[in-house]
Amino acid sequence: MTETIERDSAPPAGQPGPGPRLPQILGPIETAQWLWRRLRRMSTALWLLFGLAAASVVATFIPQEPVIPTTVESWRAGIEGPGPEVAAAFDALSLFDVYGSWWFMTVVVLLFVSLTGCLLPRWRAFVRSVRRQPVKGRRLDELSNAVAYHSTRDPEAALAAVDEVLRRRRFRRRAVSADATESGDAQIAAERGHAREGGSLVFHSAFYVLLVGILVAQSFGFIGQVNVAEGQTFTDTRISYDLAEPGPLFGLDAHRGFSVRLDDFDVGWFPDGTPERFVSTVTVLEDGQELRTEEVEVNHRLEHAGMNVYQMRFGMAPLLTVSSGDTMLYEDQLTLSQADADTWSGVAKVSVADPQIALEVLLVPSFAVEDGEVINRGPAPDEPRLFANLWVGDLGLERPVPSSEFDREGGERVDAVELGEGETAEILDGAIEVGFSELTMWSGFQVGHQPGRSILLASGVLVLAGLIPSLYAYRRRVWAEARPTPEGSRVVLAGVALHRKDAFDDEYAALADDVAQALGAEQRPVEPGEATVEPGDVRSEAEEPTR
Amino acid sequence: MAEFYDAQLGSLSHTLFNTALVAYLVSMVGYFFRMAYTRVAADGSSVSTTVGRRIGQAATALALAGAAVHLASIVLRGVAADRVPWANMYEYSSALALLAVLVGLVVLQRRLGLGHLMGFVLALSIVTMAIGLMLYTDPGPVVPSLQSYWIQIHVTAAMVASSIFMVAFAATALYLVKDTAERRVAARSGSVYGGSTVGAASVTSEADGQPDDRLDGDADEARYASPLAQRQVLSPVLFPLVPFAVVLAFVLVVWRAPVAALLAASVAALVGILTWYAVPHLPPAATLDTVAYRTVAFGFPIWTFAVIAGAIWAEEAWGRFWGWDPKETGSFFTWVLYAGYLHARATHGWRGRRAAWIGVLAFVALMVTYYAVNLFVVGLHSYAGV
Numbered sequence: 035m036t037e038t039i040e041r042d043s044a045p046p047a048g049q050p051g052p053g054p055r056l057p058q059i060l061g062p063i064e065t066a067q068w069l070w071r072r073l074r075r076m077s078t079a080l081w082l083l084f085g086l087a088a089a090s091v092v093a094t095f096i097p098q099e100p101v102i103p104t105t106v107e108s109w110r111a112g113i114e115g116p117g118p119e120v121a122a123a124f125d126a127l128s129l130f131d132v133y134g135s136w137w138f139m140t141v142v143v144l145l146f147v148s149l150t151g152c153l154l155p156r157w158r159a160f161v162r163s164v165r166r167q168p169v170k171g172r173r174l175d176e177l178s179n180a181v182a183y184h185s186t187r188d189p190e191a192a193l194a195a196v197d198e199v200l201r202r203r204r205f206r207r208r209a210v211s212a213d214a215t216e217s218g219d220a221q222i223a224a225e226r227g228h229a230r231e232g233g234s235l236v237f238h239s240a241f242y243v244l245l246v247g248i249l250v251a252q253s254f255g256f257i258g259q260v261n262v263a264e265g266q267t268f269t270d271t272r273i274s275y276d277l278a279e280p281g282p283l284f285g286l287d288a289h290r291g292f293s294v295r296l297d298d299f300d301v302g303w304f305p306d307g308t309p310e311r312f313v314s315t316v317t318v319l320e321d322g323q324e325l326r327t328e329e330v331e332v333n334h335r336l337e338h339a340g341m342n343v344y345q346m347r348f349g350m351a352p353l354l355t356v357s358s359g360d361t362m363l364y365e366d367q368l369t370l371s372q373a374d375a376d377t378w379s380g381v382a383k384v385s386v387a388d389p390q391i392a393l394e395v396l397l398v399p400s401f402a403v404e405d406g407e408v409i410n411r412g413p414a415p416d417e418p419r420l421f422a423n424l425w426v427g428d429l430g431l432e433r434p435v436p437s438s439e440f441d442r443e444g445g446e447r448v449d450a451v452e453l454g455e456g457e458t459a460e461i462l463d464g465a466i467e468v469g470f471s472e473l474t475m476w477s478g479f480q481v482g483h484q485p486g487r488s489i490l491l492a493s494g495v496l497v498l499a500g501l502i503p504s505l506y507a508y509r510r511r512v513w514a515e516a517r518p519t520p521e522g523s524r525v526v527l528a529g530v531a532l533h534r535k536d537a538f539d540d541e542y543a544a545l546a547d548d549v550a551q552a553l554g555a556e557q558r559p560v561e562p563g564e565a566t567v568e569p570g571d572v573r574s575e576a577e578e579p580t581r
Numbered sequence: 582m583a584e585f586y587d588a589q590l591g592s593l594s595h596t597l598f599n600t601a602l603v604a605y606l607v608s609m610v611g612y613f614f615r616m617a618y619t620r621v622a623a624d625g626s627s628v629s630t631t632v633g634r635r636i637g638q639a640a641t642a643l644a645l646a647g648a649a650v651h652l653a654s655i656v657l658r659g660v661a662a663d664r665v666p667w668a669n670m671y672e673y674s675s676a677l678a679l680l681a682v683l684v685g686l687v688v689l690q691r692r693l694g695l696g697h698l699m700g701f702v703l704a705l706s707i708v709t710m711a712i713g714l715m716l717y718t719d720p721g722p723v724v725p726s727l728q729s730y731w732i733q734i735h736v737t738a739a740m741v742a743s744s745i746f747m748v749a750f751a752a753t754a755l756y757l758v759k760d761t762a763e764r765r766v767a768a769r770s771g772s773v774y775g776g777s778t779v780g781a782a783s784v785t786s787e788a789d790g791q792p793d794d795r796l797d798g799d800a801d802e803a804r805y806a807s808p809l810a811q812r813q814v815l816s817p818v819l820f821p822l823v824p825f826a827v828v829l830a831f832v833l834v835v836w837r838a839p840v841a842a843l844l845a846a847s848v849a850a851l852v853g854i855l856t857w858y859a860v861p862h863l864p865p866a867a868t869l870d871t872v873a874y875r876t877v878a879f880g881f882p883i884w885t886f887a888v889i890a891g892a893i894w895a896e897e898a899w900g901r902f903w904g905w906d907p908k909e910t911g912s913f914f915t916w917v918l919y920a921g922y923l924h925a926r927a928t929h930g931w932r933g934r935r936a937a938w939i940g941v942l943a944f945v946a947l948m949v950t951y952y953a954v955n956l957f958v959v960g961l962h963s964y965a966g967v
């Protein structure tokens with residue numbers, strides 16, 4: 035692999051100064067080094083973040099197949115959206131499934147590689163700097179934040195008092211003996227604010243925890259959806275779900291095999307027709323044994339054997355019978371879905387054999403007639419009324435289409451009937467009897483196995499726990515030196531800020547006041563020192579390693 | 582079933598809302614007057630004349646009174662609907678505007694001592710409330726999924742963070758304006774100008790373990806230019822025209838209401854021309870940049886927390902932490918952009934104007950996430966209705 039060296043700033047340390055910009059052929063090791071250096075740059079991370087952002091803009095405004103598949107279908111068919119050609123182009127770039135696309139994965143992988151490239155050296159440097167003792171200060175008198183005190187205590191006692199103040203303010207302190215300082219006075223060197231870099235590292239590292247959590251959840255997890263009518267039971271096996279999305283490592287035998295029976299379903303309504311609250315009362319069974327009965331509602335799930343059962347949807351499920359003479363053709367609670375604000379609809383597949391028979395059902399929950407027109411008075415099923423059409427012919431019922439659809443073209447509507455709850459009626463001149471025995475409800479559950487939850491929560495906690503100090507902790511260095519005087523000692527307190535210098539003046543003033551109190555001495559400006567220095571020039575061994 | 586909601590309380594609440602809106606309007610004018618009577622020295626220190634101070638105090642009093650009335654309006658709305666009063670877009674806009682005024686008063690005016698910028702914050706609040714008015718609905722019930730305390734935590738945190746970002750946006754936009762003026766004046770007078778925050782003070786220090794192009798420390802070095810010349814280098818036509826066009830287009834596209842669009846656009850144009858006039862009275866660009874950074878740094882963890890709380894709620898209600906529904910995607914986008922802003926502020930070659938533009942973009946993303954996603958895109962979150 036060949037690359038051209040790109041120098042957009044100074045040449046890396048250890049290389050000769052800028053020469054002619056000749057393309058150079060890099061060997062594999064140099065290429066790797068170049069890539070590593072590239073990935074470690076903040077601007078690389080920034081561009082990758084923009085990549086993530088760009089992906090999510092696309093996903094906000096283009097419907098996503100995993101979220102709303104029906105809309106995507108109608109975009110593809112050209113019923114909605116910019117047209118089928120554009121949709122085909124979107125498909126080629128997998129824009130209908132941005133988060134499952136190869137290019138999104140690439141950005142994420144690169145981001146993590148870049149993160150690793152950033153974090154490894156930063157962690158190493160951080161550990162080194164935390165281990166290192168606070169650095170000694172030199173020529174404290176000349177720092178812009180410096181005050182002096184004339185104390186009656188001897189240097190040792192004075193420094194002990196200052197040390198206590200610094201300890202209370204959670205500074206890391208080191209005593210430097212008089213023969214080790216430049217001035218020949220005993221010193222306390224103190225610093226704080228490692229939490230800034232530490233927090234930043236924790237924050238960034240938390241993304242690995244997040245990644246692990248997501249991988250665990252996706253690989254070992256399971257999500258299934260199932261609709262059950264009152265009195266009916268579903269069992270936790272793959273085939274009993276209407277829709278199952280197992281993770282690649284969640285096998286068929288990973289299902290727990292317990293059963294859940296819907297004993298009762300209750301819904302209350304707001305006057306505007308939206309549901310106020312809906313609750314499923316369910317009983318958990320294992321091997322036919324009833325274990326416990328619980329209420330499941332939105333925001334209150336049922337947990338059993340590592341599976342969580344969530345309340346999702348609900349609807350009406352009239353118990354219908356269709357018979358011909360003495361033979362019962364159909365007897366079931368038919369799951370209806372809401373057709374519009376006022377009606378519920380569904381199709382009962384009465385006979386799949388030749389000739390196929392289907393009962394198309396429309397239900398008005400609170401039926402009334404006003405000025406000769408059928409109206410619905412409200413969402414609650416106070417006066418349920420069922421309108422059914424009987425279809426016969428080649429209806430395509432044998433095909434695995436959604437249960438509410440059938441092929442109208444292939445058959446013929448032979449008769450219609452209108453029923454109240456508990457009523458039966460004969461149609462086709464008495465050849466067939468249709469009954470609406472009772473109105474029951476159905477409840478739609480999502481059943482999930484969600485491992486990695488605690489990992490995900492932990493990553494959230496780490497993100498916040500790291501972020502806050504990384505933004506609000508500031509590094510400060512403070513020194514105190516005490517020189518013996520006839521009355522006791524002269525203490526100089528000095529400090530520098532490595533971040534947020536604007537906030538330091540106030541902090542320093544508060545610290546100086548505390549020290550004055552602790553020493554029982556007044557603070558006064560330091561006398562000008564002998565040496566001439568530029569203001570703001572920090573006289574400390576700040577960035578020099580001790581050894 | 583009992584009464585749907587208390588109509589009398591509801592309409593009282595709405596009257597108080599309108600009262601607060603008027604109070605903010607007058608207060609905003611007062612703050613702008615105060616600014617006109619304020620002189621900003623090159624080092625960023627500012628002096629107001631006696632008249633300016635008096636008007637400023639009256640404006641502050643009025644803003645506080647407006648906020649109190651506004652708070653009463655929100656509380657009454659909650660009582661009327663018998664639930665937390667932030668469950669649809671009118672209520673959200675109302676609460677957001679109140680929070681922004683409070684953040685402005687507490688953070689900008691009290692803590693940072695930049696009270697004369699409050700006029701801009703009030704302008705943003707007024708726009709938010711105007712949008713709220715266009716989306717007005719009677720207090721209605723909330724769907725069952727919202728009856729969880731995690732969602733309350735989530736929404737509250739998101740609103741608080743958004744209001745802080747609103748103040749940050751005012752500072753960022755003003756920074757861009759002021760910085761442009763400072764640069765142009767410097768360019769005219771022939772001096773070399775590196776920008777307020779990208780000057781010599783922010784050259785990379787090769788700290789151990791740090792990325793190659795990372796910046797360290799705060800930049801405080803800046804060169805300031807002659808204040809009044811700053812107005813002359815900016816176009817008095819573009820300043821009202823651009824906000825006018827943007828707001829007009831936005832309102833027309835979203836609500837298709839030409840009268841409202843013209844009105845809102847005129848207000849935006851007014852704020853634009855006021856901004857032009859105010860340029861010499863603004864604090865130095867470096868100060869505005871610092872204010873922008875510090876407010877974003879204040880809002881970002883709260884926004885992060887809001888996103889996390891939202892994920893926890895989604896897991897409780899829907900059985901998944903994250904489903905990439907449009908609202909979730911939008912808030913993730915906003916989060917990434919603000920993270921990008923914080924990064925850019927620490928990256929060589931990005932600090933200053935480029936970072937500020939990311940900040941502007943992030944705020945636009947925040948607004949789009951809230952308004953456009955709810956109005957245009959369907960997802961689980963569209964429960965909140967209009």
Ligand code: HEM
Pocket residue numbers: 073074075076077079145148149150151152153233234235237238241501504505792795796919920923924927
């Ligand atoms: C997973 C994607 C990332 C996100 C969401 C993110 C977010 C952030 C945020 C919000 C900050 C500001 C808070 C703080 O100081 O800790 C920050 C700082 C920082 N990030 Fe990242 N970051 C990401 C990846 C990276 C990468 C790949 C690098 C390596 C180049 C990096 C290097 C840094 C550095 C050095 C700082 C400290 C800047 C300062 O001095 O304040 N980050 N990051």
